[in-house]
Amino acid sequence: MAASSSLPHVVFPSFHGPDVRKGILSHLHIVFERKKITMFKDQEMERCQQIGSKLIQAIREAKASLVLISKNYASSRCCLDELLEILKCKESSGQIVMPIFYDVDPSDVRKQKGDFGITFKTTCQGATEEKKQRWIEALTCVATITGEDSRTWANDAAMLEKISTVMLKQLKIQKLKEKFRIHDLDHNGFITNHELRYVMSTTDKQARKIVDKATDKQVRKIIKAADVDNDGQISFDEFVKFIENDENYDEFVKLTR
Known part of the structure; x- marks a missing residue:
């Protein structure tokens, strides 16, 4: 081949x-x-x-x-x-x-x-x-x-x-996770509001629409919802797991409308 x-x-x-x-x-x-x-x-x-x-x-x-x-x-x-x-x-x-x-x-x-x-x-x-x-x-x-x-x-x-x-959804999630790892500036395995906005804005056109329309309150809401262990911060795996849920994914995408 x-x-x-x-x-x-x-x-x-x-x-x-x-x-x-x-x-x-x-x-x-x-x-x-x-x-x-x-x-x-x-x-x-x-x-x-x-x-x-x-x-x-x-x-x-x-x-x-x-x-x-x-x-x-x-x-x-x-x-x-x-x-x-x-x-x-x-x-x-x-x-x-x-x-x-x-x-x-x-x-x-x-x-x-x-x-x-x-x-x-x-x-x-x-x-x-x-x-x-x-x-x-x-x-x-x-x-x-x-x-x-x-x-x-x-x-x-x-x-x-x-x-x-x-497959398309999994590839998008994988791309987002890769971006998280690249832009984890302090290399501590967690993301902040600022890092979340930055990663979203550099992922793709749809993500840029999300970051343009999302308020600080909405971004904080996303992080709070994805913070499974309630430690006040969100890991890569926590966010990906959050997005993998169809209801959360749909709610996330609604911010572009």
Whole structure:
């Protein structure tokens, strides 16, 4: 696989098979493009048995990864190695990881059983015990991450719409959290009214509208609501947790109207 877009990609899709590429993945590209989410494209290059340096670079540069787990996902050693790298990035840099279980039971992925398990065992033939164990741990881990199960949806269109909406929101939250860390001038892990205004004004156009319209009282109200431990200050995690709540997020956005 190799990068093809002239723009930096934001989301890396891990998948296997031409049926997935021409089906759900192609539809996902369309939905993401409509919402201006850039996804890594591989120019339909044939996957090899080992993950290449360009793939590793693409995963590490991504803000998020979509793991499209189909029945044949575990038939590719390259995909399993992609998953190892993706989870490594999740642990080391907080990369967003969203699994999509496409016509496969998440329980089969977690326990490597059923047809998925049979395919996985075949792929493991000839691999070292250390590599097998790492793959098992990765599949077990990804199956516990919140994602979507296509079998619970009436159609793919509705599922992909939700995926794109959730992904866009998570990317915005991630960007805001990154800004907090950058502009925590005293590096104490907390933000003040002044720092909150500054971060909001440098995040994006919508945030600048918020900071222009928000009064000092409203900013203090946001900080008070997000101050979970009532210590009079707000940490990065407290604010992100506050924004992740749909009602709080909607109230926050209302300040732009």
